[in-house]
Amino acid sequence: MRKNLNIIAAYTIMMGLIILVGIFQSWNVALSIFNMCLISAVMTMGANVQWGYAGLINFGLMGYAALGGLAAVLISVDPVPEAWSAGGFDILICLCLIIAIVFLIRFILKNFEKSKIRTYGIAGIIITGIVIIRITSESGIEAIEAVNPATTGFLGGLGLPIVFSWIVGAFFAAGLAFIVGKVALGLRADYLAIATLLISEIVIAIIKHEDWLARGVKNVIGLDRPVPYEVNLQTTEWFINLVAKFNSGKLELISNIADKQAALNQLVIEGSSVFVKLCYSGLFLIVVIALLIVTQKALYSPWGRMMRAIRDNEEAANAMGKNVVKQHLLIFILGSAIVGIAGAMLVTQDGLFTPGSYRPMRYTFLIWVMVIVGGSGNNFGAILGGFAVWFLWIEAAPISLFLINLFTVGLPETHELKVHLTESVPYFRYLMMGMGLLLIMRYRPKGILPEKIEIK
Amino acid sequence: MDFLNAIILLLNYIFVPALTYGSQLALGAIFVTLIYGILRFANFATGDMMAFGTMVTILITWYFQSIGISLGVLPTALLAIPFAIIFMIGYMLFIDKFVFRYYRVSKSPPVQLAMVSIGVMFVTQAVVRIIIGPADRRFFDGEKFIIKAGEFKEMTGLNEGLAIKSSQAITVFVTLILVSILFWFLNKTKTGKSMRAYSDNEDLALLSGIDPKRVVMITWIIAGILATIGGALYGLDKSFKPFTYFNNMLPIFAAAIVGGIGNPFGAFLGGYVIAFSEIFITYAYKKFFMYILPESMEPETLVQLLSTDYKFAVSFSILVIVLLYRPNGIFKGKVL
Numbered sequence: 001m002r003k004n005l006n007i008i009a010a011y012t013i014m015m016g017l018i019i020l021v022g023i024f025q026s027w028n029v030a031l032s033i034f035n036m037c038l039i040s041a042v043m044t045m046g047a048n049v050q051w052g053y054a055g056l057i058n059f060g061l062m063g064y065a066a067l068g069g070l071a072a073v074l075i076s077v078d079p080v081p082e083a084w085s086a087g088g089f090d091i092l093i094c095l096c097l098i099i100a101i102v103f104l105i106r107f108i109l110k111n112f113e114k115s116k117i118r119t120y121g122i123a124g125i126i127i128t129g130i131v132i133i134r135i136t137s138e139s140g141i142e143a144i145e146a147v148n149p150a151t152t153g154f155l156g157g158l159g160l161p162i163v164f165s166w167i168v169g170a171f172f173a174a175g176l177a178f179i180v181g182k183v184a185l186g187l188r189a190d191y192l193a194i195a196t197l198l199i200s201e202i203v204i205a206i207i208k209h210e211d212w213l214a215r216g217v218k219n220v221i222g223l224d225r226p227v228p229y230e231v232n233l234q235t236t237e238w239f240i241n242l243v244a245k246f247n248s249g250k251l252e253l254i255s256n257i258a259d260k261q262a263a264l265n266q267l268v269i270e271g272s273s274v275f276v277k278l279c280y281s282g283l284f285l286i287v288v289i290a291l292l293i294v295t296q297k298a299l300y301s302p303w304g305r306m307m308r309a310i311r312d313n314e315e316a317a318n319a320m321g322k323n324v325v326k327q328h329l330l331i332f333i334l335g336s337a338i339v340g341i342a343g344a345m346l347v348t349q350d351g352l353f354t355p356g357s358y359r360p361m362r363y364t365f366l367i368w369v370m371v372i373v374g375g376s377g378n379n380f381g382a383i384l385g386g387f388a389v390w391f392l393w394i395e396a397a398p399i400s401l402f403l404i405n406l407f408t409v410g411l412p413e414t415h416e417l418k419v420h421l422t423e424s425v426p427y428f429r430y431l432m433m434g435m436g437l438l439l440i441m442r443y444r445p446k447g448i449l450p451e452k453i454e455i456k
Numbered sequence: 457m458d459f460l461n462a463i464i465l466l467l468n469y470i471f472v473p474a475l476t477y478g479s480q481l482a483l484g485a486i487f488v489t490l491i492y493g494i495l496r497f498a499n500f501a502t503g504d505m506m507a508f509g510t511m512v513t514i515l516i517t518w519y520f521q522s523i524g525i526s527l528g529v530l531p532t533a534l535l536a537i538p539f540a541i542i543f544m545i546g547y548m549l550f551i552d553k554f555v556f557r558y559y560r561v562s563k564s565p566p567v568q569l570a571m572v573s574i575g576v577m578f579v580t581q582a583v584v585r586i587i588i589g590p591a592d593r594r595f596f597d598g599e600k601f602i603i604k605a606g607e608f609k610e611m612t613g614l615n616e617g618l619a620i621k622s623s624q625a626i627t628v629f630v631t632l633i634l635v636s637i638l639f640w641f642l643n644k645t646k647t648g649k650s651m652r653a654y655s656d657n658e659d660l661a662l663l664s665g666i667d668p669k670r671v672v673m674i675t676w677i678i679a680g681i682l683a684t685i686g687g688a689l690y691g692l693d694k695s696f697k698p699f700t701y702f703n704n705m706l707p708i709f710a711a712a713i714v715g716g717i718g719n720p721f722g723a724f725l726g727g728y729v730i731a732f733s734e735i736f737i738t739y740a741y742k743k744f745f746m747y748i749l750p751e752s753m754e755p756e757t758l759v760q761l762l763s764t765d766y767k768f769a770v771s772f773s774i775l776v777i778v779l780l781y782r783p784n785g786i787f788k789g790k791v792l
Contacts, residue, residue: 057567119781183776183779183780184776184779186783187779187783189565189566189567189570190497190498190566190567190570191713191717191779191783193498193567193570194498194709194713195775195776195779197706197709198706198709198710198772198775198776199772199776201706201768201769201772202769202772202773205765205766205768205769206769208765209763209765209766361581361702365500365574365577365578368571368574369574369578372571421586423589424585424586424589427581427582427585427586427590428582428586429582430578430579430581430582430585431578431579431582431583431586433578434575434576434577434578434579434580434581434582435575435579437571437572437574437575437578438555438572438575438576438579441568441571441572441575442558445568
């Protein structure tokens with residue numbers, strides 16, 4: 001109990017802050033911050049597994065999150081039969097072609113010795129393959145995108161409940177991580193950072209511009225929810241009774257029946273959106289707690305010990321007979337899969353998939369700030385980082401507005417400086433993130449909750 | 457005649473734009489490579505530092521315009537750049553003193569410095585957006601074209617026009633001068649040689665009496681010059697928008713690594729490699745083939761290898777291929 005005191009204190013403060021938002025702003029805002037904090041926490045856990053456990057830098061978090069989101073679309077949207085009949089066959093042929101090319105290259109790599117001819121041969125195969133795929137797919141893609149382009153124009157998904165996508169998203173991200181890991185993991189740390197960042201940009205570019213897959217920048221909206229809709233709740237008997245029961249004290253004060261009914265309606269509308277957010281919180285909490293248990297177990301297992309050994313001294317671990325390359329690849333895949341889950345959760349909560357919104361600032365660098373600030377190598381630290389940084393990210397605007405008013409209190413309302421500063425309030429969050437990161441790295445380089453390894 | 461038309465077409469749509477874009481990338485890539493070679497970390501704040509330099513240039517340009525100073529046919533910004541450089545050098549030295557120095561002195565691993573540069577990136581981005589806002593701004597004034605497409609057609613009697621914007625000519629011209637001076641400085645002067653020695657082997661350089669503080673200071677000064685000029689040229693040619701500058705960081709990194717990170721000459725060429733391949737691969741060659749092929753063989757499709765949406769993806773794919781086959785870059789890196 002004693003040694004966990006700072007963890008408990010940190011989390012109590014964090015929860016207290018969110019509750020304060022609930023009391024002073026509204027419970028709706030507080031819960032949406034809380035939900036996003038949970039999703040951020042899953043992402044930071046993914047990054048923490050890679051960076052904190054194994055010392056691998058992955059700046060491609062954005063790409064894995066986007067793939068998770070793509071999984072949510074492909075799982076939950078109903079299939080579009082017209083599109084399948086229009087061009088599904090061409091797309092399937094292209095898929096087979098890609099697989100054939102991959103196997104051909106593998107075959108060549110295995111059976112021929114390394115030479116210039118082999119390299120040029122492989123390059124030739126890839127280029128001719130791309131040309132053939134472009135030619136075969138062109139008519140199919142055009143046909144698919146022509147099917148009712150305002151609402152569909154893509155192949156659609158499987159029409160399954162969206163929660164399945166959390167698992168599928170993990171597999172998608174793991175698949176990409178396998179390819180990236182095979183290509184890039186041999187690189188030195190900062191090269192790896194740049195390479196993963198650029199590869200994730202390629203992934204985003206593909207998702208953005210292949211409209212037949214998930215409508216590209218036209219966005220997919222109105223995804224099915226795993227929780228009830230507000231509109232349905234507002235007409236449900238038991239929910240209205242529940243709200244009435246909760247607020248019975250408040251309602252009894254109103255004597256007029258019409259006023260009472262109006263007040264109740266208002267409360268039901270507010271309550272329904274709070275209830276929906278609570279449902280999401282419950283689902284997300286299950287994921288966070290499950291992942292936390294698994295990652296904690298892994299951290300203290302012999303495998304976790306080996307990962308730390310590899311992180312702290314790669315050569316020594318290698319000399320002890322540990323397969324560093326294989327373990328790096330494994331942990332790269334695991335961490336990326338966790339980020340994939342978070343990506344799917346995010347799209348599930350928003351109910352829409354907007355490829356244009358995946359930007360490195362928000363989905364790579366901010367997540368890294370969370371990991372560093374929270375404490376890399378410590379799962380509780382990483383989660384706390386997710387909470388604290390996301391909370392600050394959202395509440396930065398009100399805080400900076402307050403500070404601006406405080407410092408320019410002597411100036412008249414229409415003073416140029418004051419107006420200009422008030423207009424640029426949204427950008428103060430970047431300033432706060434940057435200063436926070438710099439201060440933490442300087443004065444508490446191990447984060448708020450530093451890594452603590454106890455041998456049990 | 458058709459053959460000439462085809463050549464002019466390629467010149468107008470591929471060669472001139474790629475040369476300009478390549479020069480802008482090259483300046484950024486040399487900036488990245490210098491920081492990497494001497495201070496030994498990947499500077500993720502590159503794009504935003506360039507945006508900062510451009511912002512100062514724009515502010516000074518506005519001031520000059522308001523008091524009626526102009527360069528006639530040339531853009532006023534050229535006059536503002538030297539002042540912006542002085543300011544930018546101050547900013548660089550300020551960041552170094554209060555942020556990077558601590559980690560350099562305590563010999564932190566490069567990864568930690570890269571993380572710190574992300575903090576600098578956040579702060580610089582915020583400062584730029586707070587001061588000048590996130591909007592798209594054009595600050596080019598003076599004569600817009602050197603040759604207009606219509607004039608060129610009249611002059612030569614060809615079907616295809618060749619347009620050269622003065623911003624393009626200025627970009628290429630300034631880049632060539634700046635890069636020549638830089639290479640002369642690195643290769644011929646004593647200070648430049650000491651920088652190369654420091655980059656090659658820090659301990660040996662220290663033993664032979666090179667002052668590390670001086671080397672680092674000069675690196676930041678050169679970085680400030682490159683960031684301001686590179687950013688301002690990009691802004692003159694296209695437009696200034698903080699978000700684009702942040703995004704430009706990625707092709708700049710690609711250029712630096714393709715050329716062999718730590719090698720300024722490689723970075724210089726890498727900029728052009730990236731720019732030319734981006735434009736070559738995404739250009740639609742239909743019209744070109746219409747000129748050079750007989751009518752019966754004219755293509756029906758656009759003859760485009762990849763759609764222009766994948767412009768960025770092309771440069772990143774090149775980077776991945778280079779990393780796979782030549783991890784040190786096309787020109788061997790890690791020595792200035």
